[in-house]
Amino acid sequence: MNEPVALIVEDDAKLADIFSAAVRAARFTTVVAENGRTALTLLQNQTPALIVLDLHLPDVPGTEVLNFIKQAAHLAQTVVMLATADAWLAESLRPEVDFVLMKPISFAQLRDLTGRLRPSTPA
Amino acid sequence: MIKLRRYFFISSLISFIVIALLLGFFVRQTVRTNLVETAESKNVALTQAFSNFLWPAFAPLVAESATLTPEALQHDARLPELYRLVEEQLNDLSVVKIKVYNLEGITVFSTEMAQIGDSQLDNVGFLAARSGGVASELTHRETFSAFEQEISDLDVFSSYVPIYANGSSGPIVGVFEVYDDVTPLVVRTNQLQWLALGVVAVLLGLLFAFLTLIGQRTFNIVQGQYEAIRRNEQILQESEEKYSNLFQQSGDGIFLLDWHGRIRDANLRIEQMLGYEREELLMMNIDQLHPENATQQIRQHTTHLRQKGLAQFEIDFLTRDGDLLPAEVSVTMFELNGEQVLQGIVRDIRERRRQEQALRHARDEALEASQMKSQLLANVSHDLRTPLNAILGYSEMLQAGVYGTLSGQQQEATSQIIDSTGHLLNFVNNLLDQAHIEGGRLKLNPRPFPLLDLVQEVEELVRVLAEAKGLALHCTIAPEMPTQLYGDRYWLRQILTNLLGNGIKFTGEGFVDLQIYPSGPAEWVIQVSDSGVGIAPAAREMVFEPFWQVPGEKKKLGSGLGLSIVRQLVTLMNGRIDLHSEVDQGTTFVITLPLHPVAEYVG
Numbered sequence: 001m002n003e004p005v006a007l008i009v010e011d012d013a014k015l016a017d018i019f020s021a022a023v024r025a026a027r028f029t030t031v032v033a034e035n036g037r038t039a040l041t042l043l044q045n046q047t048p049a050l051i052v053l054d055l056h057l058p059d060v061p062g063t064e065v066l067n068f069i070k071q072a073a074h075l076a077q078t079v080v081m082l083a084t085a086d087a088w089l090a091e092s093l094r095p096e097v098d099f100v101l102m103k104p105i106s107f108a109q110l111r112d113l114t115g116r117l118r119p120s121t122p123a
Numbered sequence: 124m125i126k127l128r129r130y131f132f133i134s135s136l137i138s139f140i141v142i143a144l145l146l147g148f149f150v151r152q153t154v155r156t157n158l159v160e161t162a163e164s165k166n167v168a169l170t171q172a173f174s175n176f177l178w179p180a181f182a183p184l185v186a187e188s189a190t191l192t193p194e195a196l197q198h199d200a201r202l203p204e205l206y207r208l209v210e211e212q213l214n215d216l217s218v219v220k221i222k223v224y225n226l227e228g229i230t231v232f233s234t235e236m237a238q239i240g241d242s243q244l245d246n247v248g249f250l251a252a253r254s255g256g257v258a259s260e261l262t263h264r265e266t267f268s269a270f271e272q273e274i275s276d277l278d279v280f281s282s283y284v285p286i287y288a289n290g291s292s293g294p295i296v297g298v299f300e301v302y303d304d305v306t307p308l309v310v311r312t313n314q315l316q317w318l319a320l321g322v323v324a325v326l327l328g329l330l331f332a333f334l335t336l337i338g339q340r341t342f343n344i345v346q347g348q349y350e351a352i353r354r355n356e357q358i359l360q361e362s363e364e365k366y367s368n369l370f371q372q373s374g375d376g377i378f379l380l381d382w383h384g385r386i387r388d389a390n391l392r393i394e395q396m397l398g399y400e401r402e403e404l405l406m407m408n409i410d411q412l413h414p415e416n417a418t419q420q421i422r423q424h425t426t427h428l429r430q431k432g433l434a435q436f437e438i439d440f441l442t443r444d445g446d447l448l449p450a451e452v453s454v455t456m457f458e459l460n461g462e463q464v465l466q467g468i469v470r471d472i473r474e475r476r477r478q479e480q481a482l483r484h485a486r487d488e489a490l491e492a493s494q495m496k497s498q499l500l501a502n503v504s505h506d507l508r509t510p511l512n513a514i515l516g517y518s519e520m521l522q523a524g525v526y527g528t529l530s531g532q533q534q535e536a537t538s539q540i541i542d543s544t545g546h547l548l549n550f551v552n553n554l555l556d557q558a559h560i561e562g563g564r565l566k567l568n569p570r571p572f573p574l575l576d577l578v579q580e581v582e583e584l585v586r587v588l589a590e591a592k593g594l595a596l597h598c599t600i601a602p603e604m605p606t607q608l609y610g611d612r613y614w615l616r617q618i619l620t621n622l623l624g625n626g627i628k629f630t631g632e633g634f635v636d637l638q639i640y641p642s643g644p645a646e647w648v649i650q651v652s653d654s655g656v657g658i659a660p661a662a663r664e665m666v667f668e669p670f671w672q673v674p675g676e677k678k679k680l681g682s683g684l685g686l687s688i689v690r691q692l693v694t695l696m697n698g699r700i701d702l703h704s705e706v707d708q709g710t711t712f713v714i715t716l717p718l719h720p721v722a723e724y725v726g
Contacts (some may be wrong), residue, residue, distance in 0.1 A: 012509055016514030022524055056505060085508040086501065091568065091613040104512035104548055107519035109583075 002028040004118060005066035008066040009039040010083065011058050011063060015103075019052050019083070022107045028040035029084050036060030040068055050117060052101075052110075055093075063093070070096060079117055124303055128342050128511035132335065133665040139331045150319045154259075154312050159280070162308070166301040169218065173299055174286055180208055181223055181232065185297050188231045193240025196231065198426065201237070205232055205300070219269040219279065223286075224249060227297070235268045252283035252298040259283075269304075278309040362722055376450075376469035379459070381607045383408040383422075387464060396450075396471055409467075413442050428454055428465070437472065449476050451699040486526035493709035500558055507551050515544045549624070553684040556617060560691045566696060567611040571721040573602060574608050578639065588627045596623075601640035604647065607721035614692050621685040622712055630655030634710070642715060649714040657706040689714075 006028040013034070020030040028050060029054040033039035043065075051069065056068040057064030062084070069075050084090045085103040094100050101110070163518050184201055191199070209221060209232075223232040228244030243249040248258035258283040266275045277300050286297045370377055376393035380386055389404045395433075397404075397412060410418060415436055428434040433455050451470045456463055518540040521529060529537060538689040582598045589596040620638065626635040633654030642648045658666055667690040693700045698716035 012513070013512040015509065017514065018513065018520065022516075025523070027523070085505045087613050088568065091570075091611075093658055094572075094612070095570075104515050104544075105509045107516045107523065111523070 004029055004031045005046070006030050006052065006114070007038070007039065007042060007046070007048040007060070008032045008052045008056040009057070010052070010056075011035055011056070015054075015083075015105075018107055019105070019110060021116050022110035023050070023052065026118055028118065030115065032053075036062065036065050043068060043072065043075065048078055049080065050079045050114060051075075052081045052083050053097075054087060055082060055089055061078050066093065067097065081113075105123040128284065128338075128519060131338055134177075135331065135334060135338070135351075140328050143320075143327050146323050147316075147320045149362060150323075151316050152321075154316055155173060158305070158308060158312050159261060162261070162280040162303055162305050163257060166259065166280070166303055167284055168258060169301050170282075170284035170299045171400070173212070173221070176212060176220065177205075179207055181295070185223065185225050185231050188225045188229055189227055193229070196229070196240045197236065200396050201276075202232070202236070206234070206236075207568070207702070209234065217304045218301055219274065219277075219304045222300040224298040224300070224563055226297060229696070231297070246283075248281075248283040249298055252285045253295060255285055255295060257282055257284050261309075267302075268369060274304075277304050278303040278306045280301065282670075291537040310557060369672040373556065376471075378409070378469065378478050380463075380465040380467060382463065382465070393469065396442070396448060396469065397440060413446065424454070427455065428688060432456060433539070434651055440469070445596060449473055449624065451602055466658060500555060504551075504555050504703075508548075513546060513552070515541060515548070518544065556688050557684045560688060560695075565613065565614075568721070569610050570612070571607050571609050572612040573606060574604060574639070575606065577612055577619070578637070581616055581635075582641075584620055585623045585627060588624065589635060592627060594627060594630055594633065596627075596635050596637075598637040599639070603641050604639060605606055605720040607717075608647075609717075609719035609721050614696075617691055618689050618714065619649065619651075621689050622649070622714075626651055626653035626655065629653065629710070641718060643718075645718050647718045648713050649716070650711060654709040657708050657710055658704040659706055660703065663702055667700075 006023045008016055008019045008021060008023065008030055010032065016032045020032060023030050028103070031046075033042055036059050039053075040060070044120055046093055050075075053065060053069075057065070063083075066080070066082075067121070068090065069078065069080060079099075080097040081098055081099040081101055082093060082097050082106055083101045084101060087102060090100045090102060099113070101113075143572055148232050153605050177718050184199065184205070188196060213221070221232075222230055222234070222238065227245070228242050229251055230238050230241045230243060233239050234696045248260065252315055253257040257588070259280060261278065263278050264276075266273055267279060281300060284299045284301065285295045286299050287293050288296045354489055363593050370388075373390060373392055377388075377390045378393060379388040380385060386404050386407050386409060389401055391401075393399075393404065398520045399407070410421070414423065420436070420438060424434045424436050424438075433453070435453045437449065437450075437451050440450055442448050449472050451472050452467055454465055454467045456465050458464070518537050520526065520536045522534065522541065578600060579707050582596070585595055595663075623635060625636060630653040634652075636650075636652045637653075638648075638650045640648055640650070666686050668687060690700050693714055696716055698714055701713040701715075702710065703713070704710040
């Protein structure tokens with residue numbers, strides 16, 4: 001049985017590395033998108049179980065990616081976690097997503113949280 | 124006015140006196156005529172009697188008299204007999220003297236003997252009688268020679284009466300003169316005159332008094348009206364003066380125009396504002412004082428003025444030098460000498476415009492600066508947190524053994540990195556929050572949220588800290604609390620984490636408690652208690668000041684901003700914060716906030 005896939009959308013390579021490590025530690029397979037456009041391309045035909053989405057992206061706004069996710073039928077079951085340093089934007093988007101994580105995001109917290117979210121797959 | 128009344132009084136008095144005198148004169152004349160007629164007819168009757176009884180005795184002497192000298196006449200022997208006859212006839216009468224003349228005017232007989240022989244030919248009375256008339260005269264005599272003696276102070280009525288040959292017919296043969304004593308008659312007549320005069324005077328006096336009374340009343344009425352008119356005139360004059368002063372000394376420019384826009388008057392201020400002399404302005408039309416593009420605007424305001432009676436607007440004037448003068452104008456209309464006139468009050472608003480522009484400029488600059496500051500804060504926030512996140516993340520990964528098992532010292536060093544990063548993060552967060560609040564730009568963004576969710580989130584955040592110090596952490600929500608609240612979740616979380624973080628920081632052992640419960644129909648309470656060092660009474664107000672630190676504390680425990688931020692947020696949320704503390708016993712913060720259950724806002 002394959003591990004569930006998590007898409008990490010984060011332009012900062014170090015943070016992407018840390019988030020990937022934390023999510024991998026919770027036994028997800030991770031895919032990293034360094035910008036919004038890549039994320040949108042990937043999401044056209046992939047259905048990750050989890051998306052960690054940075055709102056502060058260099059090309060397209062994170063909110064645009066979020067809107068795509070909310071409207072895409074094949075992503076209805078996907079758990080969405082916002083990762084942002086922008087507290088006010090995060091608060092306003094809280095009802096739209098499953099989790100809001102305020103940067104700095106602790107490795108341990110992310111690992112434990114995603115661990116709990118891992119879909120229970122039949123053995 | 125008083126003068127007028129005096130004139131009236133005096134002139135009417137004079138008129139009445141004149142009327143009285145005329146009336147008196149008329150009465151006197153009437154009475155006298157009456158008296159003369161009465162006396163004359165009496166004398167004529169006497170003459171008749173004389174003719175009948177005495178003439179036969181007198182006729183021979185009269186006939187002869189023409190031939191006699193005056194001396195001969197005086198000494199004629201028939202005279203005593205004639206005298207006796209006359210005396211006899213006239214004994215009981217009031218006649219005091221008689222004379223008989225022949226046709227030549229010679230006194231043939233007189234009761235006063237000395238006069239016999241005198242000629243009366245040039246006497247008008249005699250001549251009238253000789254022609255057939257009767258001539259009479261009333262005279263007052265101081266002394267008079269009557270039949271028997273001299274009498275004095277008497278009124279005598281004398282008549283020349285013709286004597287006819289045969290009674291009342293036949294030729295005139297002589298003239299008879301009778302002197303009748305009419306003193307009693309004159310006295311009675313005079314009495315009558317005085318009586319009449321008295322009555323007339325009394326009547327006229329009464330009339331005068333009555334007239335004076337009416338005159339007085341009339342004058343009072345007229346005077347009242349006159350004074351009212353005077354007063355009105357005075358008020359009008361004062362009002363005119365006031366307007367005139369207002370017009371000339373007004374700090375605002377004032378125009379008077381007709382409906383064609385022709386300038387009828389302009390005050391000094393207008394001259395100063397526009398640079399034209401008043402005389403020049405009086406030759407101009409108001410259109411000439413505005414730039415061409417204002418014509419349409421003026422038409423619109425004129426229409427408005429016709430409809431509403433008032434127009435207020437801002438418009439540019441054109442000065443003599445060709446400069447534009449922005450002004451605020453207020454136009455009203457009123458009647459002046461039966462003609463409708465427009466009054467325009469013009470206020471120079473150049474200074475106001477300048478101030479407005481400066482204000483706009485300052486505001487734009489401030490807004491720009493504020494936006495720049497916001498942007499800077501957001502960037503700083505992002506740029507600080509991202510590398511901090513990397514430090515924290517990698518340290519945690521090291522600690523978690525992602526890169527292999529660490530030695531004891533490596534573990535210790537990694538812990539120090541994580542710990543310090545945590546402090547640094549906390550400091551940065553508080554600093555950013557404080558900057559945000561101080562900028563006055565903090566706007567609460569209230570929306571519905573599940574209370575339990577918030578409390579769990581905060582609990583999870585601070586539990587690590589509490590457990591690291593071995594403190595018991597209890598978070599309880601009273602069952603009476605609504606599950607959904609309406610508020611700014613982000614800032615409520617800041618309040619909770621700051622208070623709980625503070626509690627943990629200053630408590631060495633024991634517990635930190637969070638209790639949330641309703642305290643009234645529209646209030647709820649966040650209560651955070653700890654069993655820590657407590658706060659000395661003197662410091663209780665200080666703890667809420669920004670950057671305040673526990674005095675003498677060598678190891679800085681934070682930014683000194685946490686409680687300051689909490690209090691500012693509570694104030695923003697229209698709540699209040701109370702502090703109960705005993706040194707070495709612990710501290711309790713009680714925050715009371717208005718309760719907005721979400722039901723109020725849903726649907």
